[in-house]
Amino acid sequence: MVEFDGFGPEKIIEVYHPKSGMHGYLVIDSTALGPGKGGIRMTPSVNMNEVAKLARAMTWKNALAELPFGGAKAGIIADSKKLSPEHKKEIIIAFSDALRPVCPDLYVAAPDMYFAEEEVRVFVETNGSMKAATGKPKDMGGLPHELGSTGFGVFHSTLVAAEHMGLEIKGATFAVEGFGNVGEFAAKFLTERGAKLVGVSDSKGCLYNEDGINYAKLDEIKKNTGSVVNYPGKVLPNKDIIKLDVDILIPAAIPNLIIAGDVDDVKAGLIVEGSNIPMDAQTETLLHRKNIMVVPDFVANAGGVISSYVEYTNGTEKEMFKLVEEKISRNTKLILESSSKEKTPRDAAMEIAMERVLKECRICKIDYEMFPI
Ligand code: NAD
Secondary structure, three states, X not given: OOOOOOOOOOEEEEEEEOOOOEEEEEEEEEOOOOOEEOOEEEEOOOXXXXXHHHHHHHHHHHHHOOOOOEEEEEEEEOOHHHOOHHHHHHHHHHHHHHHOXXXXXXXXXXXXXXXXXHHHHHHHHHHOOHHHEXXXXXXXXXXXXXXXHHHHHHHHHHHHHHHHOOOOOOOOEEEEEOOOHHHHHHHHHHXXXXXXXXXXXXXXXXXXXXXXXXXXXXXXXXHHHOOHHHOOOEEEOHHHHHHOOOOEEEEOOOOOOOOHHHHHHOOOOEXXXXXXXXXXXXXXXXXXXXXXXXXXXXXXXXXXXXXXXXXXXXXXXXXHHHHHHHHHHHHHHHHHHHOOOOOOHHHHHHHHHHHHHHHHOOOOOOOOOOOOO
Protein backbone atom coordinates (compact mmCIF):
# COMPACT_ATOMS: atom_id res chain seq x y z
CA MET A 1 0.00 0.00 0.00
CA VAL A 2 1.33 3.39 -0.96
CA GLU A 3 1.72 5.87 1.88
CA PHE A 4 -0.24 9.09 1.51
CA ASP A 5 -0.58 12.34 3.41
CA GLY A 6 -2.21 15.72 3.02
CA PHE A 7 -0.21 16.55 -0.09
CA GLY A 8 -0.93 13.41 -2.11
CA PRO A 9 -0.74 11.22 -4.09
CA GLU A 10 -3.78 12.45 -6.00
CA LYS A 11 -3.94 9.50 -8.40
CA ILE A 12 -2.37 6.06 -8.50
CA ILE A 13 -2.93 4.28 -11.78
CA GLU A 14 -1.94 0.70 -12.52
CA VAL A 15 -2.22 -0.38 -16.14
CA TYR A 16 -2.05 -3.75 -17.94
CA HIS A 17 -2.11 -4.85 -21.53
CA PRO A 18 -2.06 -8.65 -21.51
CA LYS A 19 -1.42 -9.02 -25.25
CA SER A 20 1.93 -7.18 -25.12
CA GLY A 21 2.70 -8.08 -21.52
CA MET A 22 2.73 -4.41 -20.51
CA HIS A 23 2.29 -3.78 -16.79
CA GLY A 24 3.01 -0.37 -15.35
CA TYR A 25 2.22 2.37 -12.91
CA LEU A 26 1.68 6.09 -12.88
CA VAL A 27 1.59 8.03 -9.64
CA ILE A 28 0.44 11.63 -9.86
CA ASP A 29 1.48 12.95 -6.49
CA SER A 30 0.32 16.54 -6.84
CA THR A 31 -1.11 18.81 -9.50
CA ALA A 32 -1.31 21.86 -7.20
CA LEU A 33 1.19 23.79 -9.32
CA GLY A 34 0.41 22.23 -12.72
CA PRO A 35 0.35 18.85 -14.47
CA GLY A 36 2.40 16.23 -12.65
CA LYS A 37 5.81 15.99 -14.24
CA GLY A 38 8.25 13.11 -13.95
CA GLY A 39 10.06 10.44 -15.93
CA ILE A 40 9.12 6.90 -16.89
CA ARG A 41 11.51 4.17 -15.79
CA MET A 42 11.59 0.75 -17.34
CA THR A 43 13.12 -1.79 -14.97
CA PRO A 44 12.20 -5.34 -13.95
CA SER A 45 11.96 -4.36 -10.29
CA VAL A 46 9.97 -1.13 -10.41
CA ASN A 47 6.96 -1.12 -8.08
CA MET A 48 4.22 1.22 -6.99
CA ASN A 49 5.93 2.32 -3.77
CA GLU A 50 9.14 3.21 -5.58
CA VAL A 51 7.18 5.20 -8.16
CA ALA A 52 5.21 6.98 -5.42
CA LYS A 53 8.38 8.02 -3.55
CA LEU A 54 9.94 9.35 -6.74
CA ALA A 55 6.70 11.19 -7.61
CA ARG A 56 6.80 12.94 -4.22
CA ALA A 57 10.42 13.95 -4.76
CA MET A 58 9.32 15.51 -8.07
CA THR A 59 6.62 17.53 -6.28
CA TRP A 60 9.26 19.22 -4.13
CA LYS A 61 11.81 19.58 -6.91
CA ASN A 62 9.38 21.26 -9.32
CA ALA A 63 7.97 23.49 -6.57
CA LEU A 64 11.40 24.59 -5.48
CA ALA A 65 12.42 25.34 -9.06
CA GLU A 66 9.22 27.46 -9.32
CA LEU A 67 7.98 25.53 -12.32
CA PRO A 68 4.28 25.28 -13.22
CA PHE A 69 4.42 21.52 -12.73
CA GLY A 70 3.30 19.17 -10.01
CA GLY A 71 5.04 15.92 -9.18
CA ALA A 72 4.56 12.53 -10.83
CA LYS A 73 6.50 9.45 -11.89
CA ALA A 74 5.80 6.35 -13.95
CA GLY A 75 7.25 2.86 -14.17
CA ILE A 76 6.95 -0.02 -16.60
CA ILE A 77 7.89 -3.46 -15.26
CA ALA A 78 10.18 -4.79 -17.98
CA ASP A 79 13.78 -5.81 -18.53
CA SER A 80 14.65 -3.41 -21.29
CA LYS A 81 17.91 -5.21 -22.10
CA LYS A 82 16.17 -8.52 -22.74
CA LEU A 83 13.36 -7.21 -24.94
CA SER A 84 13.52 -7.18 -28.75
CA PRO A 85 13.16 -3.64 -30.16
CA GLU A 86 9.71 -4.57 -31.59
CA HIS A 87 8.46 -5.94 -28.29
CA LYS A 88 9.75 -2.93 -26.38
CA LYS A 89 7.96 -0.63 -28.82
CA GLU A 90 4.73 -2.60 -28.42
CA ILE A 91 4.93 -2.21 -24.63
CA ILE A 92 5.56 1.53 -24.82
CA ILE A 93 2.66 1.99 -27.26
CA ALA A 94 0.37 0.07 -24.89
CA PHE A 95 1.58 2.14 -21.92
CA SER A 96 1.09 5.44 -23.73
CA ASP A 97 -2.38 4.38 -24.93
CA ALA A 98 -3.35 3.46 -21.39
CA LEU A 99 -2.25 6.85 -20.00
CA ARG A 100 -4.02 8.94 -22.64
CA PRO A 101 -6.94 9.84 -20.29
CA VAL A 102 -4.51 11.78 -18.05
CA CYS A 103 -1.62 12.65 -20.36
CA PRO A 104 -0.85 15.47 -21.16
CA ASP A 105 -3.55 17.25 -19.09
CA LEU A 106 -2.55 15.85 -15.69
CA TYR A 107 0.73 14.12 -16.49
CA VAL A 108 3.74 15.09 -18.60
CA ALA A 109 6.29 12.31 -19.10
CA ALA A 110 10.11 12.42 -19.38
CA PRO A 111 13.04 10.00 -19.68
CA ASP A 112 14.33 8.04 -16.71
CA MET A 113 16.22 4.77 -16.25
CA TYR A 114 16.20 2.70 -19.48
CA PHE A 115 13.77 5.13 -21.06
CA ALA A 116 15.70 7.53 -23.29
CA GLU A 117 14.74 9.85 -26.11
CA GLU A 118 13.84 7.13 -28.64
CA GLU A 119 11.46 5.57 -26.11
CA VAL A 120 10.05 9.06 -25.49
CA ARG A 121 9.51 9.38 -29.25
CA VAL A 122 7.30 6.27 -29.31
CA PHE A 123 5.40 7.46 -26.22
CA VAL A 124 4.72 10.91 -27.73
CA GLU A 125 3.81 9.63 -31.21
CA THR A 126 1.31 7.23 -29.67
CA ASN A 127 -0.20 9.95 -27.50
CA GLY A 128 -0.44 12.38 -30.40
CA SER A 129 0.42 15.54 -28.42
CA MET A 130 3.87 17.11 -28.34
CA LYS A 131 3.06 18.14 -24.76
CA ALA A 132 2.87 14.48 -23.68
CA ALA A 133 6.57 14.41 -22.73
CA THR A 134 9.81 16.33 -22.59
CA GLY A 135 13.21 14.82 -23.30
CA LYS A 136 12.12 14.30 -26.90
CA PRO A 137 14.68 13.77 -29.68
CA LYS A 138 16.01 16.96 -31.25
CA ASP A 139 14.02 16.48 -34.46
CA MET A 140 10.81 16.58 -32.36
CA GLY A 141 11.82 19.83 -30.65
CA GLY A 142 13.71 18.26 -27.76
CA LEU A 143 16.56 19.88 -25.85
CA PRO A 144 19.22 17.14 -25.76
CA HIS A 145 20.79 15.74 -22.64
CA GLU A 146 24.22 16.42 -24.16
CA LEU A 147 23.78 20.15 -23.55
CA GLY A 148 24.60 19.41 -19.92
CA SER A 149 21.80 21.43 -18.28
CA THR A 150 22.07 19.58 -14.95
CA GLY A 151 25.86 19.94 -14.70
CA PHE A 152 25.49 23.60 -15.66
CA GLY A 153 23.02 24.07 -12.79
CA VAL A 154 25.32 22.27 -10.35
CA PHE A 155 28.08 24.66 -11.43
CA HIS A 156 25.93 27.73 -10.69
CA SER A 157 24.81 26.29 -7.38
CA THR A 158 28.49 25.80 -6.47
CA LEU A 159 29.33 29.41 -7.40
CA VAL A 160 26.57 30.78 -5.19
CA ALA A 161 27.40 28.47 -2.25
CA ALA A 162 31.11 29.29 -2.47
CA GLU A 163 30.34 33.00 -2.44
CA HIS A 164 27.98 32.49 0.52
CA MET A 165 30.79 30.91 2.56
CA GLY A 166 33.43 33.40 1.38
CA LEU A 167 35.35 30.90 -0.74
CA GLU A 168 37.07 32.34 -3.81
CA ILE A 169 36.22 30.00 -6.70
CA LYS A 170 39.37 30.81 -8.64
CA GLY A 171 41.98 28.43 -7.31
CA ALA A 172 39.54 26.52 -5.07
CA THR A 173 40.20 22.78 -5.23
CA PHE A 174 37.41 20.36 -6.05
CA ALA A 175 36.65 16.68 -6.66
CA VAL A 176 33.85 15.11 -8.65
CA GLU A 177 32.39 11.66 -8.04
CA GLY A 178 31.34 10.25 -11.44
CA PHE A 179 32.27 11.53 -14.85
CA GLY A 180 28.95 11.03 -16.63
CA ASN A 181 26.46 13.60 -17.85
CA VAL A 182 26.28 15.54 -14.56
CA GLY A 183 29.87 15.22 -13.31
CA GLU A 184 31.50 15.94 -16.64
CA PHE A 185 29.69 19.21 -17.22
CA ALA A 186 30.04 20.37 -13.62
CA ALA A 187 33.81 19.75 -13.91
CA LYS A 188 34.01 21.50 -17.29
CA PHE A 189 32.25 24.69 -16.19
CA LEU A 190 34.07 24.88 -12.85
CA THR A 191 37.53 24.46 -14.39
CA GLU A 192 36.64 27.09 -17.00
CA ARG A 193 35.87 29.43 -14.08
CA GLY A 194 39.33 28.82 -12.58
CA ALA A 195 38.62 26.17 -9.94
CA LYS A 196 41.22 23.41 -9.70
CA LEU A 197 40.04 19.84 -10.31
CA VAL A 198 42.24 17.48 -8.26
CA GLY A 199 40.07 14.35 -7.91
CA VAL A 200 37.62 12.51 -10.13
CA SER A 201 36.11 9.04 -9.98
CA ASP A 202 34.11 6.60 -12.06
CA SER A 203 33.11 2.96 -11.70
CA LYS A 204 36.78 1.88 -12.15
CA GLY A 205 38.30 3.98 -9.34
CA CYS A 206 39.27 7.41 -8.08
CA LEU A 207 42.00 9.47 -9.71
CA TYR A 208 43.88 12.00 -7.57
CA ASN A 209 46.36 14.51 -8.91
CA GLU A 210 47.19 17.37 -6.57
CA ASP A 211 48.83 19.37 -9.37
CA GLY A 212 45.45 19.71 -11.04
CA ILE A 213 43.67 17.74 -13.75
CA ASN A 214 43.31 19.25 -17.20
CA TYR A 215 39.65 18.93 -18.15
CA ALA A 216 40.12 18.59 -21.93
CA LYS A 217 42.82 15.94 -21.52
CA LEU A 218 40.73 14.05 -18.96
CA ASP A 219 37.71 14.10 -21.26
CA GLU A 220 39.81 12.71 -24.11
CA ILE A 221 41.26 9.95 -21.89
CA LYS A 222 37.81 8.97 -20.61
CA LYS A 223 36.47 8.80 -24.20
CA ASN A 224 39.47 6.87 -25.56
CA THR A 225 40.16 4.46 -22.70
CA GLY A 226 36.79 4.24 -20.98
CA SER A 227 37.99 5.47 -17.58
CA VAL A 228 39.30 8.53 -15.77
CA VAL A 229 41.81 6.35 -13.87
CA ASN A 230 44.06 6.32 -16.96
CA TYR A 231 44.87 10.01 -16.44
CA PRO A 232 48.31 10.46 -14.80
CA GLY A 233 48.07 10.51 -11.02
CA LYS A 234 47.38 8.32 -8.02
CA VAL A 235 44.61 5.72 -8.40
CA LEU A 236 42.55 5.04 -5.27
CA PRO A 237 39.39 3.02 -4.55
CA ASN A 238 36.43 5.01 -5.93
CA LYS A 239 34.88 5.64 -2.50
CA ASP A 240 38.07 7.49 -1.44
CA ILE A 241 36.83 10.48 -3.43
CA ILE A 242 35.01 11.55 -0.24
CA LYS A 243 38.26 11.65 1.77
CA LEU A 244 40.21 13.95 -0.55
CA ASP A 245 41.57 17.17 0.86
CA VAL A 246 39.54 19.57 -1.27
CA ASP A 247 37.47 22.71 -0.79
CA ILE A 248 34.48 21.38 -2.75
CA LEU A 249 33.11 17.87 -3.30
CA ILE A 250 30.51 17.17 -5.99
CA PRO A 251 28.82 13.77 -5.78
CA ALA A 252 27.50 12.97 -9.28
CA ALA A 253 27.06 9.21 -9.52
CA ILE A 254 25.62 6.72 -7.02
CA PRO A 255 23.10 7.02 -4.17
CA ASN A 256 24.34 6.78 -0.57
CA LEU A 257 27.92 7.64 -1.40
CA ILE A 258 28.40 9.13 2.07
CA ILE A 259 26.94 7.37 5.10
CA ALA A 260 26.81 8.58 8.71
CA GLY A 261 29.99 6.66 9.59
CA ASP A 262 31.95 8.54 6.92
CA VAL A 263 31.34 12.00 8.32
CA ASP A 264 34.75 12.31 10.02
CA ASP A 265 36.53 11.36 6.78
CA VAL A 266 35.07 14.25 4.79
CA LYS A 267 37.50 17.14 4.40
CA ALA A 268 35.61 19.33 1.95
CA GLY A 269 33.97 22.44 3.37
CA LEU A 270 31.26 22.46 0.71
CA ILE A 271 29.33 19.57 -0.84
CA VAL A 272 27.04 20.26 -3.78
CA GLU A 273 24.80 17.28 -4.51
CA GLY A 274 24.74 16.66 -8.26
CA SER A 275 23.41 13.10 -7.90
CA ASN A 276 20.14 12.09 -6.27
CA ILE A 277 20.36 11.07 -2.58
CA PRO A 278 24.18 10.86 -2.30
CA MET A 279 23.52 10.72 1.46
CA ASP A 280 20.47 10.62 3.72
CA ALA A 281 19.12 13.65 5.59
CA GLN A 282 20.62 12.45 8.89
CA THR A 283 24.12 12.39 7.38
CA GLU A 284 23.54 15.89 6.00
CA THR A 285 22.64 17.01 9.51
CA LEU A 286 25.84 15.51 10.94
CA LEU A 287 27.91 17.33 8.30
CA HIS A 288 25.99 20.55 8.94
CA ARG A 289 26.92 20.30 12.64
CA LYS A 290 30.56 20.06 11.56
CA ASN A 291 30.12 23.30 9.59
CA ILE A 292 30.26 21.53 6.25
CA MET A 293 27.78 23.16 3.90
CA VAL A 294 25.65 20.71 1.91
CA VAL A 295 23.50 22.01 -0.96
CA PRO A 296 20.73 19.37 -1.31
CA ASP A 297 20.13 17.41 -4.52
CA PHE A 298 16.69 18.78 -5.40
CA VAL A 299 18.08 22.33 -5.28
CA ALA A 300 21.44 21.81 -7.00
CA ASN A 301 20.49 19.26 -9.68
CA ALA A 302 17.22 20.84 -10.86
CA GLY A 303 18.82 21.98 -14.15
CA GLY A 304 17.30 18.98 -15.93
CA VAL A 305 13.71 19.77 -14.93
CA ILE A 306 14.20 23.44 -15.73
CA SER A 307 15.43 22.42 -19.19
CA SER A 308 12.30 20.22 -19.52
CA TYR A 309 10.12 23.22 -18.83
CA VAL A 310 11.90 25.23 -21.54
CA GLU A 311 11.35 22.36 -23.99
CA TYR A 312 7.68 22.15 -22.92
CA THR A 313 7.23 25.82 -23.82
CA ASN A 314 9.14 25.40 -27.13
CA GLY A 315 12.08 27.51 -25.90
CA THR A 316 15.61 27.54 -27.28
CA GLU A 317 18.96 26.29 -25.97
CA LYS A 318 19.95 29.84 -25.13
CA GLU A 319 16.76 30.40 -23.11
CA MET A 320 17.36 27.11 -21.31
CA PHE A 321 20.88 28.07 -20.12
CA LYS A 322 19.64 31.49 -19.01
CA LEU A 323 16.72 30.05 -17.02
CA VAL A 324 18.83 27.31 -15.40
CA GLU A 325 21.36 29.90 -14.25
CA GLU A 326 18.70 32.28 -12.92
CA LYS A 327 16.61 29.73 -11.08
CA ILE A 328 19.41 27.63 -9.59
CA SER A 329 21.34 30.71 -8.45
CA ARG A 330 18.27 32.32 -6.88
CA ASN A 331 17.10 29.17 -5.11
CA THR A 332 20.54 28.19 -3.82
CA LYS A 333 20.94 31.68 -2.37
CA LEU A 334 17.45 31.58 -0.86
CA ILE A 335 17.89 28.24 0.90
CA LEU A 336 21.37 29.07 2.20
CA GLU A 337 20.14 32.38 3.57
CA SER A 338 17.14 30.61 5.15
CA SER A 339 19.26 27.94 6.82
CA SER A 340 20.80 28.47 10.25
CA LYS A 341 22.85 26.66 12.84
CA GLU A 342 19.78 24.61 13.78
CA LYS A 343 18.27 24.35 10.29
CA THR A 344 20.04 22.47 7.49
CA PRO A 345 19.82 23.76 3.91
CA ARG A 346 17.60 20.71 3.13
CA ASP A 347 15.16 21.61 5.91
CA ALA A 348 15.09 25.21 4.67
CA ALA A 349 14.48 24.01 1.09
CA MET A 350 11.69 21.65 2.18
CA GLU A 351 9.91 24.44 4.04
CA ILE A 352 10.04 26.69 0.98
CA ALA A 353 8.85 23.93 -1.38
CA MET A 354 5.98 22.97 0.96
CA GLU A 355 4.88 26.57 1.35
CA ARG A 356 4.79 26.99 -2.43
CA VAL A 357 2.65 23.87 -2.88
CA LEU A 358 0.33 24.73 0.01
CA LYS A 359 -0.27 28.24 -1.29
CA GLU A 360 -1.74 26.92 -4.54
CA CYS A 361 -3.26 23.68 -3.30
CA ARG A 362 -7.04 23.46 -3.16
CA ILE A 363 -7.18 19.96 -1.72
CA CYS A 364 -4.17 19.67 0.59
CA LYS A 365 -4.92 18.99 4.21
CA ILE A 366 -1.89 19.36 6.38
CA ASP A 367 -1.28 18.20 9.86
CA TYR A 368 0.74 21.12 11.14
CA GLU A 369 2.29 19.03 13.87
CA MET A 370 3.74 16.79 11.20
CA PHE A 371 4.82 19.69 9.03
CA PRO A 372 5.65 22.59 11.33
CA ILE A 373 5.95 25.36 8.78
P1 NAD B 1 25.66 8.88 -16.12
O1 NAD B 1 25.21 7.46 -16.32
O2 NAD B 1 25.81 9.75 -17.30
O3 NAD B 1 27.07 8.90 -15.34
C1 NAD B 1 27.27 8.19 -14.16
C2 NAD B 1 28.77 8.16 -13.89
O4 NAD B 1 28.95 7.56 -12.62
C3 NAD B 1 29.61 7.35 -14.87
O5 NAD B 1 30.78 8.07 -15.15
C4 NAD B 1 29.95 6.09 -14.09
O6 NAD B 1 31.20 5.54 -14.47
C5 NAD B 1 30.06 6.66 -12.69
N1 NAD B 1 29.96 5.67 -11.63
C6 NAD B 1 29.24 4.53 -11.56
N2 NAD B 1 29.47 3.91 -10.39
C7 NAD B 1 30.37 4.67 -9.72
C8 NAD B 1 31.00 4.58 -8.47
N3 NAD B 1 30.77 3.55 -7.65
N4 NAD B 1 31.85 5.57 -8.09
C9 NAD B 1 32.10 6.61 -8.89
N5 NAD B 1 31.53 6.76 -10.09
C10 NAD B 1 30.69 5.80 -10.50
O7 NAD B 1 24.63 9.47 -15.06
P2 NAD B 1 24.24 11.01 -14.86
O8 NAD B 1 23.13 11.35 -15.79
O9 NAD B 1 25.47 11.84 -14.81
O10 NAD B 1 23.58 10.94 -13.40
C11 NAD B 1 24.35 10.87 -12.22
C12 NAD B 1 23.46 11.09 -11.02
O11 NAD B 1 22.80 12.35 -11.13
C13 NAD B 1 22.34 10.08 -10.82
O12 NAD B 1 22.10 9.99 -9.42
C14 NAD B 1 21.14 10.75 -11.46
O13 NAD B 1 19.92 10.26 -10.94
C15 NAD B 1 21.40 12.18 -11.04
N6 NAD B 1 20.73 13.18 -11.87
C16 NAD B 1 20.98 13.26 -13.19
C17 NAD B 1 20.34 14.25 -13.95
C18 NAD B 1 20.63 14.42 -15.41
O14 NAD B 1 20.05 15.30 -16.03
N7 NAD B 1 21.51 13.64 -16.00
C19 NAD B 1 19.45 15.14 -13.33
C20 NAD B 1 19.25 15.04 -11.95
C21 NAD B 1 19.90 14.06 -11.24
